[in-house]
Amino acid sequence: MPRKAFTAEQIINKLREAELILNQGTTVPEACRKIGVTDQTYYRWRKEYGGLNVDQAKRLKDLEKENVQLKRLVADLSLDKAILKEASPGKLLSPSQRRQVIAKVRIRLGISERRACQVLGQARSTQRRKESITDDEAKLTLRIIELASKYGRYGYRRITAILQIAGWRVNHKRVERIWRKEGLKVPQKQSKRGRLWLNDGSCIRLRPEHKDHVWSYDFVAERTINGRAFRILNIIDEYTRECLAMKIGRRITSQEVIDKLFELFLLRGIPKNIRSDNGPEFTAKQIRNWLNRIGVNTLFIEPGSPWENGYIESFNGKLRDELLNREIFFTLTEAKVLIEEWRKDYNQIRPHSALGYRPPAPEAVMSAVLT
Known part of the structure; x- marks a missing residue:
């Protein structure tokens, strides 16, 4: 009992x-x-x-x-x-x-x-779920590591865009999983800056509306390994985000700026506006008179307000972050070659977030990626 x-x-x-x-x-x-x-x-x-x-x-x-x-x-x-x-x-x-x-x-x-x-x-x-590994997992992992090594400042979303353009059938979730598994990461960047707004709520900066509507140009300074400085003249189309030209020299005069713009005007046509800061090369009477004669409006930002020229400043930041801070230039010739290669990658391969992760000049993307 x-x-x-x-x-x-x-x-x-x-x-x-x-x-x-x-x-x-x-x-x-x-x-x-x-x-x-x-x-x-x-x-x-x-x-x-x-x-x-x-x-x-x-x-x-x-x-x-x-x-x-x-x-x-x-x-x-x-x-x-x-x-x-x-x-x-x-x-x-x-x-x-x-x-x-x-x-x-x-x-x-x-x-x-x-x-x-x-x-x-x-x-x-x-x-209890068993992780399924596809046949191309190892090959995809190696390709992601190669792209991350080549483009050290690209995150997994840009890497995903490059892979998709190259023909890989992969989404950003899978790339992110492999990215985290391999311990890949991009260091944090500086915080964003605000823009200068007027009292009526409008922005001082003229916004580009179509191709060749607003160009921007600015200088970036760098040094070769012997300590000698050189300058880089960057010219971009604010609407397409394309880098039109990058001129490198120990010193660049107003006449050399006019010569480079003249070459671009012949190749692409004359823009309606061109934006710059108040540097002496841009405010010189010679270049202002020449631009006015051919019908280009000159837009100068307020002194000490680089955020008003945000497109070119953003481009300069990418240039320094992805190239200048990673390379040691032994000669000026080497700097010209490497900077021109980076410009081609920026235009033809590098996915741009503002363009839906497409390059600024996508017509040459497939051949550039496959080669």
């Missing part, structure tokens, strides 16, 4: 009944037989509940239950702490990382999969 469980109230009543029987001169075994328990049970009850009333016995049982619950809670918290300590000290950002850590924790602590998944925030279905 299964053992009968007595409540605290029943135990107290049986002890009182036994006490009355014993007061009549009956022995303990006889009293135990009459109340229906063994001698061992009687002595155990008397030890636990002797001298207690029913309310006190109930309270004692409640305290025992609370004590058991607290012990279980402390044990659970200790186990959770041990699981988190055994896991990776950093953040587990991907399901694959959690999957590996959970397997390691289960082996070392001997806990269940359910408990490990609950503590580390992993769905059990995700933990």
Whole structure:
């Protein structure tokens, strides 16, 4: 027969009944037989509940239950702490990382999969899912690493665009997964700057509306390894984001600026506006008179406000971030070659976020990527 469980109230009543029987001169075994328990049970009850009333016995049982619950809670918290300590000290950002850590924790602590998944925030279905690796995974990984090595300042979205242009059937999620798995990353850039707005809410800067509507040009300074400085004249089309020309020289005069613009005007046509800062090469009477004679409006930004010329400043930042800060130029000739190669990549290969991750000059993209 299964053992009968007595409540605290029943135990107290049986002890009182036994006490009355014993007061009549009956022995303990006889009293135990009459109340229906063994001698061992009687002595155990008397030890636990002797001298207690029913309310006190109930309270004692409640305290025992609370004590058991607290012990279980402390044990659970200790186990959770041990699981988190055994896991990776950093953040587990991907399901694959959690999957590996959970397997390691289960082996070392001997806990269940359910408990490990609950503590580390992993769905059990995700933990049990077998990762499927396609046949081209290794080849794609090598290609991503090659592009990341070649274009060190490109993130996984630009790499995805390059792969798609080259014919890979891949989305940014898969590239991001491989990107994180291989530990690839791009260091954080400087924070964005605001624009100069007028009191009426309009922006000082004329916005480009079509190709050859607004050009911008500006200078960037750099040095060769012997410490000698050279300058780079950058000219871009603000609407298409295309870099039209980059002239390199130890010094570039106003006449040389006119010569370079003359070449571009013959090749592309005359723009409606051209924007620049207030540098002496751009504000010189010679160049201003020449531009006015051929019908080009000159737009000068406010002194000390480079954000008004945001397109060319953004281009200069990409040039310095992706090339100038990564290369050591031994000679001026080497600088000209490398800078021109970067200009071609910028126009034909580099995906531009403002253009839907397409290059500024996409007609030459496929041949450039395949070669």
